[in-house]
Amino acid sequence: MKTRFVLSAKRFMVMVTDAISTVVAFWLAFDLRFNFSIPEIHLKMFYSTLPVLVVVRVACFWFFGLYSGVWRYASMNDLLRIFKATVLSSFLFFVYVGFVYHLIDFSRSVFIIDWFIIVCLVGGSRFLYRLFRESYPARAGRERKKVLIIGAGRAGEMLLREMKQNPRMGYDPVGFLDDDRAKKGLRIHGVPVLGRIEDLTRIGEKKQVEEAIVAIPSFGGKEMRNMMQLCEGAGITCKTVPAVSDILNGSVHVNQIREIRIEDLLGRERVELNTEQIRRYLTGKRVLVTGAAGSIGSELCRQIMKMDPEQLILFERVENELYRINMEFSHAFAGRPYTMVLGDILDTRRLDRAMEMYKPDVVFHAAAYKHVPIMESHPLEAIKNNIQGTYNVVRASLGSGVEKFVLISTDKAVSPANVMGATKRIAELICQGMNSENRTRFIAVRFGNVLNSAGSVIPLFKEQITKGGPVTVTHPEMTRYFMSIPEAAQLVMQAGAMGEGGEIFVLDMGVPVRITDLAQDMIRLMGLRIGDDIDIVYTGLRPGEKLHEELVCEEEESLKTMHGKITMVKSPPLDWPALKTRIEEVMSTADATDPAMVLDMLKALIPGSTGAGHG
Template sequence: ALPSVSINQRRELMNICNDTGCKIKILPGIYQLMNGEVKVSKLRNVEIEDLLGRDPISVNMNQIASYVENRTVMVTGGGGSIGSELCRQVAARHPRKLIIVDIYENNAYDIQMELRNAHPELNLDVRIASIRDGEKIDALFNELRPEVVYHAAAHKHVPLMEDSPNEAIKNNVFGTLNVVKAADKYHVKRFVQISTDKAVNPTNIMGASKRMCEMIIQAFSRHSHTVFTAVRFGNVLGSNGSVIPLFKKQIAHGGPVTVTDKNIIRYFMTIPEAVSLVMQAGIFAKGGEIFVLDMGEPVKIDDLARNLIKLSGFTPDVDIPIIYTGLRPGEKLYEELLMDEEGLQKTENGSIFIGHPLDFDEEVYFEQLHHLRGTIDDMHQDAIRDEVRKIVSTYHPELGGK
């Protein structure tokens, strides 16, 4: 019951409490109790988010509302973890219309029903479509004329993409190219690309594909009236396929909890934080930037697993065993948020930084993409990696899994 202590102090206290074996709850602030905002019965379980080594980021929601309100907004991949939260935050800021584009009908249906219930007044248009289908994407933009586009549609699972590199390239790179071309053609005002820290010095095909997407954004921004930008962040707590839901499921089954390597570290943020960053980037963007969040100190996945086991009322290695399975193909021990040569520039939000665009020959780049598009289905996995390495000079697949 210490609402005023810092995140680091709270984490130290919780680590001490964890050793008692007791269940831990967090009490709301006393002023919230006095004002009747919450009741003592609202004691909540400690969540893994409480152990992040930093305070939650804050953004200027009034700024965000100013460019979403009364605009036609499209979210690709709108049924996914990031995409659906984007839809929630956009819907709460009174757009003229919200367009959700997703290939997975179940995800699209779920967010459609949720938003209809939460915002019955919302002008909502849900379309099932693949970003790989250039003609379909062009037709959607021609019909619906979005003013703001958040491009969240992508294949993101590193090990799966290592086994199917052609699918990673076709979906992430050529799918993005389809959406970017349509945004440019139909004069979208702002286009925000969802990127990842795995795009920095990538060791896996997923990261390399996202770096290629950033290059597309940077190239088009030089010639287009559309403001194109990318937002790069680390792992998202609770997203589909992330470690926390996996660990919780493993703990619920009595273990073991699987960690790839005792020393593996990752940067983490919550889904609302990630989406707030994405939306604020749309405000700051002038074109071609890669926005990066100061995500605090990286977290050891082993510590994350052990803390989650303790928070669940068990003792690591006694009640719930932890086993180390080894790094998976394409996986790094640590992720980097920015290439050294990109440099950093502060924004008015102290947690958001801008990496300057890298120089590359865009004519050569698009020739390489054209060649890759025509040959990718006939190429062996290693040949695809070789071609991608020619395009992304910082891609080093031989370092993956080390």
């Protein structure tokens, strides 16, 4: 309970205040006991014992940490510490008087009266100071914004308390809005619950509200979108607070109010991981990640480092990106065991040397070409990188005795309509086929688009909006699955932990999102109006693009797993020897001068593929 203590001027003044309170309480105890007429003999006893009481009381207050807190944040925990400190100091003082004076000429009731008064004085002074600061907060040199707090639950109460205790936030909370009818009319720290969320426009105008802050952790994407539209109609800025779980675990603070993000509107739930299961195959192991500086690869590396591997090997072919992630890791994971390796998965000698040198136990294969339009124009490069590259990493992994191999796949591998999807489907087949004849356990993890990845639609829309538009969408009804990069990386690790070999796991991507809705949401998030400030233009589907993506092939069966956000697909049996021969034929002709011939071979490999490619 004893803590490091530095005696500042403010703390010294608090100690002096408590010493004076001790004198006043002790005097009043005698006065009340003797009906304001203290006999001479008891008065002598008062003066002779007072210095001891002051020293004992201040020492006990220091021991229980009463001089480490801040009065403006006084809480029930502080009151409990005051109670303990006063009980201990009164007991020690009682022992002292009994030992030195044998309690002769000392009224025992004085101890009880003194204890009661000192609790009131010390506790009351702290809580009155807090009440004064909350009732008359300093303006910190600026006018405070009138705000409505959306949600009168725990997060809302925490936010209000922070606003009252920290006037530098610049907020004047005028009330709460909450859809729980039972809360209407209630007051939380003196601030009323004014009505339901649908009353925002009326109450906002009446109270001259400038900002609404959402403090409801359970708000999904639909609710957040409705909230944003309500605020837009009322001319009120809409913001939100971090999740209560993040606030409680200390990773963020409740006063970190932020703008609404596109992730909030998509409503992705927090991922729950079986950390113990993940640690069993990553902690103390050597882990290699290909494409380690890419969007998914780099996040995988960050998450893997949290699992305390023996060594993390970041294999990347783009020098600038490897430099960037090395700079990040040198600060974030200083002194931790990681190694940067510059290399290309098409360079088999470099790959083999890396595998032989570091002998990884686990490999995450994230290196791939992923942009559909570019791969349609360069189909042979897609075949080299996504098929030959995967084959090279698989072969090198087998040669170095890798225990588990996890392939990062894509929803575009399902009934592929483009070269990129077809090559990723073949990469899945390579992993399934190789698993049947080797000790290494091969697993593929399939998922859709990730938010804010390099070259994805969200950074593109941001750039277009910043430049004044127009925002380009290929088709008004186009939909895509989305999840955040950290969510995808965490679930990939979880799927890797669950895999026994030969499985294709599919991550729960939620409900498909209309790209038009996404564009409209982003325009609103940046404070603009569709049509007035910026237009949305439809450009037509590009070669190889689907209107809607799928996550499971027609011939596959979807099975539940122990994790609610991960399913497993059961595929028809493979004739791997025959399929392997055909895949090797495709790879051997990837340098052909006639791409059409190679593409015909690619289509023949994938039943249901409509990928064409050109170039």
